[in-house]
Amino acid sequence: MKLHGVGILGVGSALPANIVTNSDLEKTMDTSDEWIRTRTGICERRIAEAGVNTSDLAVEAAQLAMADAGVEVEEIDLIIVATVTPDVNMPSTACYVQAKLGAVNATAFDINAACTGFIYAMSVGSQFIKTGAYRHVLIIGAEVLSRVVDWSDRSTAILFGDGAGAALLGRAAEGEGILNCKLGSDGNLAHLLYIPAGGVKIPACKETVEERQHFIKMSGNEIFKFAVRAMGEVAAEALKEIGLDKEDMDFLIPHQANHRIIEAARKRFGLPEDRVIVNINRYGNMSAASIPVALDEAIRSGRVKRGDLLVLVGFGAGLTWGAAVVRL
Amino acid sequence: MDVFAKVKALIVDQLSADEAKVAMEVSFEELDADSLDIVELVMAIEEEFNLEISDEEVENIKTVGDVVRYIENHA
Numbered sequence: 001m002k003l004h005g006v007g008i009l010g011v012g013s014a015l016p017a018n019i020v021t022n023s024d025l026e027k028t029m030d031t032s033d034e035w036i037r038t039r040t041g042i043c044e045r046r047i048a049e050a051g052v053n054t055s056d057l058a059v060e061a062a063q064l065a066m067a068d069a070g071v072e073v074e075e076i077d078l079i080i081v082a083t084v085t086p087d088v089n090m091p092s093t094a095c096y097v098q099a100k101l102g103a104v105n106a107t108a109f110d111i112n113a114a115c116t117g118f119i120y121a122m123s124v125g126s127q128f129i130k131t132g133a134y135r136h137v138l139i140i141g142a143e144v145l146s147r148v149v150d151w152s153d154r155s156t157a158i159l160f161g162d163g164a165g166a167a168l169l170g171r172a173a174e175g176e177g178i179l180n181c182k183l184g185s186d187g188n189l190a191h192l193l194y195i196p197a198g199g200v201k202i203p204a205c206k207e208t209v210e211e212r213q214h215f216i217k218m219s220g221n222e223i224f225k226f227a228v229r230a231m232g233e234v235a236a237e238a239l240k241e242i243g244l245d246k247e248d249m250d251f252l253i254p255h256q257a258n259h260r261i262i263e264a265a266r267k268r269f270g271l272p273e274d275r276v277i278v279n280i281n282r283y284g285n286m287s288a289a290s291i292p293v294a295l296d297e298a299i300r301s302g303r304v305k306r307g308d309l310l311v312l313v314g315f316g317a318g319l320t321w322g323a324a325v326v327r328l
Numbered sequence: 329m330d331v332f333a334k335v336k337a338l339i340v341d342q343l344s345a346d347e348a349k350v351a352m353e354v355s356f357e358e359l360d361a362d363s364l365d366i367v368e369l370v371m372a373i374e375e376e377f378n379l380e381i382s383d384e385e386v387e388n389i390k391t392v393g394d395v396v397r398y399i400e401n402h403a
């Protein structure tokens with residue numbers, strides 16, 4: 001069987017207009033701009049207005065990615081939405097996105113790999129193009145995390161934001177596009193970052209609401225250590241598997257969870273600061289949306305150019321981690 | 329190299345601390361380290377001495393001496 005190369009034909013992102021700064025948060029919780037900046041690098045985040053759902057942000061990002069690629073909506077064969085904040089538990093957010101886009105020829109499903117979701121979606125979406133089963137695959141990382149964070153828990157509430165980023169995958173020439181994806185999971189560490197209730201294990205009831213069991217629970221420092229170690233390791237492995245190393249890479253686009261994590265991983269990896277894309281200061285952690293939004297901005301601003309070698313790297317709840325090596 | 333010397337080298341490297349200031353009784357607060365600096369230092373120590381320090385144990389680490397004693401008791 002002949003395998004096709006897979007490339008990123010277009011990108012797009014969508015961010016709610018509503019900006020919430022650290023000083024805004026000072027008014028509603030016991031925190032300070034200084035603490036948030038020094039511990040996380042975050043200055044502000046976007047929060048979706050009531051009535052705007054994950055699928056709405058996903059649709060906006062997807063339309064921009066399609067326009068960027070010059071691909072019509074009828075040409076979309078598959079839509080994959082990576083999210084931990086679906087519009088509803090059933091059906092998938094991808095099905096709502098399909099309907100809103102009018103992507104009548106597309107199959108649609110979600111992926112739940114938390115902050116690594118976009119890398120997982122890229123890997124899964126690529127397989128269909130590689131084999132020739134599909135021509136055009138929309139992969140979207142979209143989140144409205146502001147509705148699953150506990151606004152009474154200052155150690156998590158300050159970290160997250162809402163947004164969406166999309167990429168349109170299609171065929172590419174050999175040696176171009178997505179050259180390698182490396183994924184990993186360790187379910188033994190699921191308890192470090194999770195939402196306890198709302199699934200079948202602990203269905204929603206009056207008590208679960210009162211006990212705030214429907215919000216994100218996180219062991220921050222354990223996650224910090226895992227993230228710093230995982231990021232460099234999986235990025236290096238993804239490069240090594242195809243005979244490349246960090247010297248070949250033009251830019252690292254890491255998941256934006258905490259600037260301190262990015263910095264610690266960067267130093268371990270031995271990279272200069274100007275080769276790492278950072279936008280966490282403006283958006284906080286948008287889980288599956290962080291990497292595609294950073295990619296879209298880096299391309300749009302001209303910082304990242306066609307022909308550059310990029311490594312996208314993520315880590316998150318699961319635990320999950322993954323990296324993608326892309327010749328843009 | 330003894331444990332203190334190794335720990336001192338890690339602290340100087342991780343916290344960009346002044347070598348002359350790093351002594352057993354000195355606290356991390358006095359070295360201007362915040363909680364995430366300590367997490368990063370703990371990571372470096374775990375790797376150097378091949379051990380694991382849990383979050384609860386990290387809470388009890390306040391001074392350079394606490395780290396040295398922890399390693400001596402666990403390595």
Ligand SMILES: CC(C)(COP(=O)(O)OP(=O)(O)OC[C@H]1O[C@@H](n2cnc3c(N)ncnc32)[C@H](O)[C@@H]1OP(=O)(O)O)[C@@H](O)C(=O)NCCC(=O)NCCS
Nearest residue numbers: 031032035115154155158220221223224257258316363364
């Ligand atoms: C969350 C995180 C910033 C916490 O950092 P930390 O400084 O080690 O936080 P700790 O929980 O140890 O708290 C340290 C102190 O700051 C306080 N604090 C926590 N959040 C605060 C806030 N928003 N404002 C002010 N003070 C805060 C704590 O109460 C604690 O005070 P105490 O020592 O008096 O009890 C850090 O662990 C982190 O970023 N982890 C990774 C999380 C992540 O990226 N998750 C998503 C992965 S996809």
